[in-house]
Amino acid sequence: MKICAVVVTYNRLELLKLTIEKLLGQNRKLDEVIIINNASTDGTKEFLESLGDKITYVSLEKNLGGAGGFSEGIRKAYENGHDYFWIMDDDTIANEESLQKLEDALIRFNDREIGFLASNVLFKDNKPCIMNVPHLYSCEWGEFASQGYLRLEAASFVSILVNRKAVKKVGLPIKEFFIWGDDIEFTKRVSKEYECYFVTESIVHHYMNENKGVDLINEGNARVERHFYDIRNKFYVAKMNGIKSVFAYIKDIIKLDINILFKSKVGKFKKLKVVMNGFFNGIGFNPKIEYIDRK
Structure with a gap:
């Protein structure tokens, strides 16, 4: 092979x-x-x-x-x-x-x-x-x-x-x-x-810099904007999985916003803005899967 x-x-x-x-x-x-x-x-x-x-x-x-x-x-x-x-x-x-x-x-x-x-x-x-x-x-x-x-x-x-x-x-x-x-x-x-x-x-x-997962709540200011893609892309996946997944996703977003307000030590409003931008962009984010060699 x-x-x-x-x-x-x-x-x-x-x-x-x-x-x-x-x-x-x-x-x-x-x-x-x-x-x-x-x-x-x-x-x-x-x-x-x-x-x-x-x-x-x-x-x-x-x-x-x-x-x-x-x-x-x-x-x-x-x-x-x-x-x-x-x-x-x-x-x-x-x-x-x-x-x-x-x-x-x-x-x-x-x-x-x-x-x-x-x-x-x-x-x-x-x-x-x-x-x-x-x-x-x-x-x-x-x-x-x-x-x-x-x-x-x-x-x-x-x-x-x-x-x-x-x-x-x-x-x-x-x-x-x-x-x-x-x-x-x-x-x-x-x-x-x-x-x-x-x-x-x-x-x-x-060889990552740190052994940690995606964590917007505890993220420093330097990398906050990158989380836009995480929020937006997860909305797309939820839509592809049906209405129950969409409601579960919205529930997670509300929970994330609350945790940012009460648990984040830096950049609370910057993080909330990134979440909202990702969420609202996710509403109309509907990329198509590209196929090759479908003959």
């Missing part, structure tokens, strides 16, 4: 260098490494040019966010004829056996249609990375738990191996999400059609 890596990068050159080094040093050699450069301004383009034919890279004219970058990267991997796409951020540091363990799982499940496999994502201190804890399928371990494979409903774009057939059937990640939620929305689409698993022995490390 042909497997390529798809990495999206934006202004994290030193981490990208380490990510690429680990990809090129895999026990199971990759057939191609595709880097999507999201209009970085830190010398990333020049570095990628210096690597010659070791990698394939695409330098975008503007930053499309993680969602747009992964959409472009998966499209490129599909067009280049690969069977599986190993997707990750530019701060994902793989062990030399990370891909081999994912391929071993594919061989184990060769009698089943697998949509994606997710690695075991750890923080730099070897504790589970909170941002990347996957969603179990129906809150069950699954029949292969004793073998180290847990059935999944969704996972993040930090080391997942996606089947080409799944992309053809369910379409690309929604590029208009820009950041936040695109990976969960996409992998849930896949898991509705195919079996998907968490591979405990495929370990990667996520």
